[in-house]
Amino acid sequence: MAGVGSETLITLxxxxxxxxxxxxxxxxxxxxxxxxxxxxxxxDLPQGTLASVLQQAGISREEFLKVLR
Incomplete structure (x- = not known):
């Protein structure tokens, strides 16, 4: 999930x-x-930061990647 910025994450x-x-x-x-x-x-959010935000939000990596595409 490299290259995901905060604006993309927030929008999703x-x-x-x-x-x-x-x-x-x-x-x-x-x-x-x-x-x-x-x-x-x-x-660009560090991968650990992105993973932490998703974990806190209760969103799996797979769910996030599905809507990122």
């Missing part, structure tokens, strides 16, 4: 997984559903 979380923006502070956007999710704003 909102469009396909039901997340919404919460008030923003600093360089991280906050998304909410039943919990809050902090996503650093970067062109």
């Amino acid at each position: 979380l909102k469009r396909h997984f039901g997340w919404a923006f919460a008030p923003q502070t600093g360089s991280h956007l906050i998304l909410t559903k039943t919990l809050s999710l902090s996503v650093p704003r970067r062109r």
Whole structure:
């Protein structure tokens, strides 16, 4: 999943997984559903960061790759 930026991740979380923006502070956007999710704003997210965000969101790698394509 190399090369996934924060804007792509945020768009997919909102469009396909039901997340919404919460008030923003600093360089991280906050998304909410039943919990809050902090996503650093970067062109390319490190794979570990992306994996952590997906795990916190309850989204499998396969689910994410399906909507990424």
